[in-house]
Amino acid sequence: MKKILFIFALWVSKLVLLLGKILKKQGSMISGKVATNIQKDFVKYFSNIDYSKTIFVTGTNGKSTTTNLIAHTIKSANKKVATNTEGANMMSGIATTLIKNCNLFGKFNKEYLILEIDERSLRAIHKVLPAANLCISNLQKDQVQRNGDPDFIYRMFADTINKDMTLFVNNEEPRSRSLEDYAGKVIYYSMERNEKTYEKNDFYTVTLPCPKCNHKIQYDYYNIENIGKFKCTNCSYESVENPNVLITDINYEEKTFKCENDKYTVTYINPFYIYNYALCIAICKQFGIGYSDIQKGFNSFINPADRREIYKYGDKIIHYLRIKQENPETLQNALDTLARDKQEKAVFMGLYEIKDFPPAYTNTFYFFDCNFKPVVESNVEQYVVFSKTVCYDCANRMIYDGAPIEKIKIFDIEDDFATIFEPLNEIKTNNIYIITGMKPYNKIKKFFKDGDKNE
Structure with a gap:
């Protein structure tokens, strides 16, 4: 009876998928929603899935980028891959991916299944789709209202991981790395100290308790916020000395690095991306994919999840960086991008109230977790902060790291971009950076596109 219900749900969902194509509706999980509404455990009944070649990618940051990179690289090795490139990473999105990659009777038609998985959905999805490979990018504070x-x-992850699973973890991220205790096999990926590595020891420096004994974790250095070589001040827990994959000889200018004496050339490069490459190499080596195929994949990779855009507005070049705005790492990554540009610049920052779902919330602690000082020291002509809720908090955080008060303009408004961007008429530099969350993206994009047409 359940199999008959599955076939019915599958046919209805495939019809929905076809209608969506005809009507040019690009919803990434509508057909999956229909199917899982008909049969809650719909995903469980697909056949011909090789779970040893099923790879889940989860974690706080980097899920979409890493999933897209792994899938693209394995495809470049002439393997047949199904993946949720659109980032629809909950049950209905996973169902949609499978619906697109099976016949009328639910027989999966690809060799590899590579899926981005929402952290809170991991346990439920793994129950019906028992992947043998789990990649965890990192585990940080994120979406506090959810x-x-x-x-x-962490506890949800620990309940999911089992001794039949191969776990891929960042050797420099203490929390997720400690999940090694629950897995049958563990692959560690890492990057060596490099020119972007930094140390922290100031008033705002925070750490975390050791996941194994609850004493203080001490970092020798950081490659990304809260990710770097570490050791517990009490027990023996620390970064392993010989990880399975180690990225060395990083050259940010030439966009190259080495791994086991193989030199890779890449399109995107910063510490965040290097960890993504390291994980991808670890996966590929696990499945026997060699250097030439990996390099071919890296050469041709274009990240559909990239959140950076450049506009021209009069004589100004606008670098627009959209962030998730729900954890400090994404904001720190954007700030690091600004700090690396030593040319004179103006910085606009708008952090809004988060209204993804009830309860809506406003916070500033993510900004206080970040290191703003390198931006202050990178030749900033003007700071502009705008928000109905946290503009003054953001301005104070800038001041605490040395931004001169006279260089800061504050607008306690949102969406009135004619007013917010009026300082562009007075700013002398043509090098402009804007950092916001996702909410105002379409309106800001329209403002600059329309403005450019009027020039």
């Missing part, structure tokens, strides 16, 4: 504390997600 996830609460990272330890809540």
Whole structure:
């Protein structure tokens, strides 16, 4: 009876998928929603899925980029891959991916299944789709109104991981790395100290308790915020000395690095991306994909999840960086991008209230977790902060790291971009950076596109 219901749900969802194409509706999980509404455990009944070649990618940051990179690289090795490139990473999105890659009777037609998985959905999805490979990018505080504390997600991960699973973890991220205790096999990926590595020891420096004994974790250095070579001040827990994959000889200018004496050339490069490449190499080596195929994939990779855009507005060049605005790492990555540009610049920052779902919330602690000082020291002509809720908090955080008060303009408004961007008429530099969350993206894009047409 359940199999008959599955076939019915599959046919209805495939019809929905076809209608969506005809009507040019690009919803990434509508057909999956229809199917899972008909049959809650719909995903469980697909056949011909090789779970040893099923790879889940989850974690706080980098899920979409890493999933897209792994899938693209394995495809470049002439393997047949199904993946949720659109980032629809909950049950209905996973169902849609499978619907697109099976016949009328639910027989999966690809060799590899590579899926981005929402952290809170991992346990439920793994129950019906028992992947043998789990990649965790990192586990940080994120979406506090939904996830609460990272330890809540940690416990859900721990309940999912089992001894039949191969776990791929970042050797420099203490929390997710400690999940090694629950897996049958663990692959560690890492990057060596490099020119972007930094140390912290100031008033705002925070750490985390050791996941194994609850004493203080001490970092020798950081490659990304809260990710770097570490050791517990009490027990023996620390970064392993000989990880399975180690990225060395990083050259940011030439966009190259080495791994086991193989030299890779890449399109995107910063510490965040290097960890993504390291994980991708670890996966590829696990499945016997060699250097030439990996390099071919890296050469041709275009990240559909990239959130950076450049506009021309009069004589100004606008670098627009959209961030998730729900954890400090994405904001720090954007700030690091600004700091690396030593030319004179103006910085606009708009952090809004988050209204993804109830309860809406406003926070500033993510900004206080970040290191703003390198931006202050990178030749900034003008700072502009705008928000109905946290503009003054953001301005104070800038001041605490040395931004001169006279260089800061504050607008306690949102969406009135004619007013917010009026300082562009007075700013002398043509090098402009804007950092916002996702909410104002379409309106800001329209403002600059329309303005450019009027020039």
